[in-house]
Amino acid sequence: MNIQDTFDESVLSADAPVLLSVSQVSVSFSGIVALDGVSFNVQKGQIAGLIGPNGAGKTTLFNCLSRLYEYSDGQIHFDGHSLDGMTRHKTAEIGIGRTFQNLALYKTMSVLDNIKVGSHCRAEKGFLAHALRLPGVSQEEAKIHHNAMQLVEFLDLQSVALRKVSDLPFGTQKRVELARALASQPKLLLLDEPAAGLNHEEVSALGDLIKRIRDEFKITVLLVEHHMSLVMSVSDKVVALNFGKKIADDTPTKVRQHPDVIQAYLGSSK
Numbered sequence: 001m002n003i004q005d006t007f008d009e010s011v012l013s014a015d016a017p018v019l020l021s022v023s024q025v026s027v028s029f030s031g032i033v034a035l036d037g038v039s040f041n042v043q044k045g046q047i048a049g050l051i052g053p054n055g056a057g058k059t060t061l062f063n064c065l066s067r068l069y070e071y072s073d074g075q076i077h078f079d080g081h082s083l084d085g086m087t088r089h090k091t092a093e094i095g096i097g098r099t100f101q102n103l104a105l106y107k108t109m110s111v112l113d114n115i116k117v118g119s120h121c122r123a124e125k126g127f128l129a130h131a132l133r134l135p136g137v138s139q140e141e142a143k144i145h146h147n148a149m150q151l152v153e154f155l156d157l158q159s160v161a162l163r164k165v166s167d168l169p170f171g172t173q174k175r176v177e178l179a180r181a182l183a184s185q186p187k188l189l190l191l192d193e194p195a196a197g198l199n200h201e202e203v204s205a206l207g208d209l210i211k212r213i214r215d216e217f218k219i220t221v222l223l224v225e226h227h228m229s230l231v232m233s234v235s236d237k238v239v240a241l242n243f244g245k246k247i248a249d250d251t252p253t254k255v256r257q258h259p260d261v262i263q264a265y266l267g268s269s270k
Contacts, residue, residue, distance in 0.1 A: 019044040019220050020065075020188060025074035027060055027244075034060040036244040037074070042188070042237075047214055047221040049231035049252070052241035053264055058224040059101070061241075062192055065222075066098050067091050079187060097186030099177045101193040101224075107166035111157055111176050114165055115148040118183030151179040155209075171202045178209075182217065189213065191223035195230050203227060207234050232256060240264070 020042040027035040035057045042048045050058050063069040064076065067088045076083040081094050097118075105114055152161045155175045165173055174194065181189060191210070195203045207230050214221055225231045231238060231252070238255040240248040247260040255261055 016043040016045050018042070019046075019079055020222065021075075021077040022061070023075045023077075025061070025064060025071045025076060027057075027064060027069060027071050033244050035064075035071070038241065038244070038246050039074075040239045040246060040249050042220060042222055044187075044220055045214065045218065046236045047210060047223070047234050049235035049238040050222060050224045050241070051226075051228070051231055051238060051255075051261075052247075055243070056241040056264075057244040058241055059192065060244075062098070062190055062224055065091075065190060066096060092184050092186075095185070095187030096190065097181040097184045097188070098190040099174075099181050099192055099194060101196055103170075103173055103177055105165045105173060105177055105180070108164060110162050111165060111168070111179075112145075112148055112152065112161045114176055115151055115179045115183050116144055118180035119144045119147065119185075148179075148183060151182055154182075155179050170197050171199070174198065182213070182219075186219060188220045188222065191221060191225070193224055193226065195225055195227040203230055206230065210234050 018041045022041070023039050024037045025035055025039070026033070026037055038057070038061065050061065052058050060069060064071045065078075065083070067083065067086055067090075078091075079095060083091070086094075106117065109117075149161075152158055155178065157172070157175060157179065160168055160172060165176055168176070174197070178191075178194070194210070195206055198206060210221060210223070211234055213219055223231070223235075233252075235252050237250065238248070238252050239246060240255055240258070240261045242260070242264040247264060248255045248258040250258070
């Protein structure tokens with residue numbers, strides 16, 4: 001079975017249903033407000049960019065979506081599920097995958113094994129079944145291996161598939177983490193600073209790759225990124241935050257020209 005077969009084949013359109021709804025979400029730490037009533041929607045099939053200066057609340061929002069942080073007020077709904085009180089592992093089960101700004105890979109494991117780890121939320125056989133080698137375990141392991149090898153090929157990791165992650169360049173490790181996130185077969189992929197540490201050529205290739213992931217796997221993408229040319233070139237919509245508040249939510253062209261966004265980045269709307 002081709003891994004793409006597991007994803008919805010619906011046609012992307014301007015009136016696509018809302019997949020992610022963030023409504024009046026607030027977060028504070030020891031009295032310091034990190035998010036202040038933030039609301040926006042992401043439609044199924046969109047690539048949405050989340051931008052803002054350092055300290056704007058972007059990573060805080062990502063951590064709320066992946067349930068690393070609790071939000072004190074508001075609601076987050078994803079694909080018909082409320083994230084309120086949801087456990088971290090459950091978010092992967094319902095279809096939210098994520099990469100991290102600081103790589104979170106198993107450095108002593110091979111590239112292939114790291115990717116396979118991403119499939120754990122889709123495994124039907126439990127730990128005991130695998131430990132006792134019960135019927136069906138071998139077939140499931142073969143399926144996980146097959147899907148992982150497809151991602152190795154998709155992300156051009158064939159030559160390093162059996163090498164330890166710690167032996168690889170940073171840019172290659174970034175692709176490994178992306179492959180692991182894709183192995184969970186997400187409906188929504190959260191990319192946290194995917195261009196951080198990449199050179200110009202790698203950033204250009206990353207933009208093309210994000211579009212391919214959306215188009216070929218039919219995955220909705222929400223990315224936090226400081227590299228403005230990347231965000232503006234790949235995003236269907238952009239949400240801008242500043243000091244925990246939303247200041248813009250529109251097409252890349254309109255957000256780029258928004259006076260509050262210009263002031264947030266340049267200190268002046270002139």
